[in-house]
Amino acid sequence: MGMNKREIWKLIYMLFLGQIVSFSLAVTSFTSSLIADLGANAPLTQSFFTYLSLSLVYGSILLCRRRNIDKLQVPWYWYVALAFVDIQANFLFVKAYQYSSITSVTLLDSWTIPWVMILTWIVLKTRYSVWQIIAAGICVVGLVLVLFSDAGVSGGGGGSRPLLGDALVIAGTLCYALSNVTEEYCVKKKDRVEVVAMLGVFGVLISVLQISFFEKKSLEEVKWTPIMEQN
Structure with missing residues (x-):
């Protein structure tokens, strides 16, 4: 049975949103790589503004929708854990740009896919077809080739310590997978606005x-000029 007109437009809309997300991630990756090249070592500070934006926008919406936000649909300590894991994922990714190339970091970001498949299979009981598993396997093979390629790179466009950068990315993808699976469960079963708002609020506090504790000295050493001098 073919899709009706409404379903087609819904699919187009979803694809459009996906492209916006992809473009935003590409801009974020480029900006993070540029900041690392300029000598600034402040991955936590970069992520802070993301959580601040989420808390301001979605927190305002949540306050307008509810007079009383004391009764959260998800216990606050789960939001703390979610925000903590998400922050570590962002930290590891941004930190990786200091050691590896933007190409390797962007490609290895796909490690999130097999992690998510494993976690959703265990936690959410999601079942995947053989073709989906094969596709994920091909993805993993390609990522392993990226690792072998970086192992033969010394300096230059591959970064100062590409294998360390790759290891940070892979660790970050696991944290992203944990965060994404938790967020998927919460936004589908609970309140999407509450989840995003609380992720922003607790993300700001933890950041x-x-x-x-960890980044104050690095921020003090940054030379705040129109074009920062490299260390």
Whole structure:
């Protein structure tokens, strides 16, 4: 049975949203790589503004929708855990740009796919077809080739320590997978606005704590000029 007109437009809309997300991720990757090349070592600070934006936008929507937000649909400590894991994923990815190339980091980001498939199969009981498993296997083979390629790269366009950067990316993809699977479950079963708002609020709080402990000195060493001098 073919799709009706409404379903076709819905599919087109979803594809359009996916392209917007892809473009946004590409811009973020380019910006993170550029900041790393300019000598700034502040991955937590970069992510802080993302969580601040989420908390301001979705937090405002949540306050307008509810007079009382004391009764969350998901316990607050789960939001703390979700925000913590998400922050570590962003930290590892941004940190990887200091050691590896933007190409390797972007390609290895696909490691999130097999992690997500494994986690959804275990936690959400999702079942995948043989073709989906084969496609994921081909993806993993390609990513392994990227690792072998970086193992033979010394400096230059491959980054100063490409294998370390690749390891940080792979660790980040696991954190992203944990975060994404949790978010998928919550937005489908609970309140999407609450989930995103609380992710932003607790993300801001945890980011501020981590920045004050681990990144304060790095921020003080940054030379804030129109074009930062490399260290």
